[in-house]
């Protein structure tokens with residue numbers, strides 16, 4: 001037996017596992033301290049009523065012979081695919097039902113999709129970015145090339161930032177970006193689409209944070225851009241949109257214009273995936289109802305208020321930062337030129353506030369730090385008071 005030696009090329013543990021371990025150690029050693037977690041982007045508000053009601057009804061159906069369901073379609077039930085299709089229509093994007101695949105969240109599919117691509121593809125990933133893109137390619141033995149996202153390009157690298165020697169085959173884009181909160185406008189995304197079409201590359205577009213976009217002119221889906229259906233796969237999730245981080249449901253769009261990829265994804269999913277539970281899919285369907293949209297809108301507004309408070313506090317403290325406007329994440333420069341992990345320890349030890357070190361998202365994240373607005377209002381307020389005590 002030979003193991004997959006590519007795992008030796010990974011960091012020892014996944015970014016958010018490392019953070020959780022450090023925080024748990026701190027809590028064990030300092031049980032009297034109240035730690036406030038603004039690290040991993042995990043939601044804190046409960047699921048909204050419409051979703052809960054729909055799931056209750058689905059639970060009852062499962063207990064009755066005539067409405068009980070066993071294996072569901074691997075690609076998702078049509079009722080949910082229709083609901084997703086209706087959501088895209090609101091952004092003037094027409095999808096066919098069998099271009100929509102219900103998933104257990106964007107993270108899994110962002111990794112799983114790599115089953116469809118040959119090993120020798122050149123992968124282009126912005127730095128800093130969500131570590132899953134890099135790690136899953138390393139696991140598969142693929143070499144990853146980076147494109148710098150930095151202050152100069154406002155953390156939105158464009159095709160002109162690509163190293164001249166690189167011809168990308170697989171391009172990752174995350175907009176609104178995790179971790180920086182930067183969002184591409186339509187013109188900027190069009191450049192990426194044109195590049196991908198010219199190179200015959202595929203864009204893997206992560207739109208997990210689209211619901212935080214508050215400017216109607218900014219694209220919520222890459223398919224708002226002409227030509228995108230010929231070169232892009234989109235991954236979205238209800239985790240941040242509707243508080244499904246623990247409930248697990250998302251969707252992936254594989255357009256038929258991408259040739260064999262749509263059929264290959266069906267083949268892959270039917271072989272390796274048994275679909276999302278019926279009860280969860282009924283809850284997800286309710287997210288897209290009129291009432292559901294209203295209720296999740298209120299939750300998103302709550303988190304945005306937190307983001308505003310964080311942003312105002314950082315401004316007060318003279319700490320450089322971006323994001324938080326069309327995104328739940330605030331990206332800041334570590335005060336006093338501290339390194340990312342140094343600041344992580346400093347903040348944990350002196351304010352008992354947990355954030356995410358920018359360096360965990362790539363080399364360009366060094367010296368930066370990410371805070372999330374997904375905490376409760378009370379905790380966010382308290383964390384910001386602690387910031388003021390330390391830095392004002």
Ligand code: MLT
Pocket residue numbers: 039040041042107130178239
């Ligand atoms: C994050 O904090 O970056 C996200 O919560 C991670 C994820 O969505 O998997």
